[in-house]
């Protein structure tokens with residue numbers, strides 16, 4: 001049997017009963033997430049709720065304390081060496097500071113992963129890079145130095161670089177942070193369009209309710225050390241859960257904690273400094 005349209009859909013990324021943390025500090029417990037090919041999914045939650053930690057776990061940078069993380073049907077935590085490298089090659093990651101190489105021009109920045117990971121001939125590199133630059137509206141900026149482009153353009157170049165190997169999963173860490181309202185709308189539409197065009201899956205970590213709700217298929221909301229809610233933007237908009245409401249309505253008062261919780265490590269540090277927590 002060949003995998004055709006009727007084949008059961010395989011999750012590109014799946015968290016099953018995942019607990020994440022650092023040493024004795026547990027950040028999130030018992031998380032279940034599923035992302036399918038073609039979907040754009042948002043992971044939302046207050047500051048310090050563990051969104052970036054989830055992204056690190058998805059790429060195998062940290063290992064879950066409990067549960068399983070699968071990418072493309074493979075256990076990410078068990079992948080080592082070459083297998084992990086191959087797995088990561090199927091993922092594009094766009095960090096908040098998607099730093100570009102300042103000594104390379106726009107074209108060479110986007111070409112970099114192709115030169116590192118493929119043996120593509122120069123004509124093929126030219127075709128692929130211009131295609132991705134075209135997708136982010138910067139084909140004609142290929143020759144510019146990084147110092148000659150704006151901050152918003154630099155983000156789009158970083159995006160073109162993140163997708164140049166045509167990943168099956170793209171992870172975005174706060175893609176809308178610090179963008180003006182117009183650039184924000186463009187960035188959101190770009191993520192949707194690229195996901196559809198590459199037929200990949202996209203996961204975005206974001207605080208931006210309005211912009212992400214307009215493009216995503218599904219939202220996962222984390223807080224209070226767990227998965228608080230998940231559903232379509234419409235389902236979450238209709239939720240009467242107090243945490244979900246506080247987040248969506250941007251209300252200052254509610255269950256989202258302002259204070260970072262006291263840990264044993266803090267108490268030890270405090271008493272070493274002669275104070276009482």
Ligand SMILES: Nc1ncnc2c1ncn2[C@@H]1O[C@H](COP(=O)(O)OP(=O)(O)OP(=O)(O)O)[C@@H](O)[C@H]1O
Pocket residue numbers: 022025027045046047048049050051052053054
């Ligand atoms: N390398 C680390 N070692 C120890 N603790 C960490 C580490 N990285 C993050 N943490 C802690 O884990 C918790 C979750 O951090 P994380 O960066 O995942 O939050 P976030 O939801 O992405 O926050 P923000 O929206 O503010 O970026 C925080 O309490 C943070 O202090």
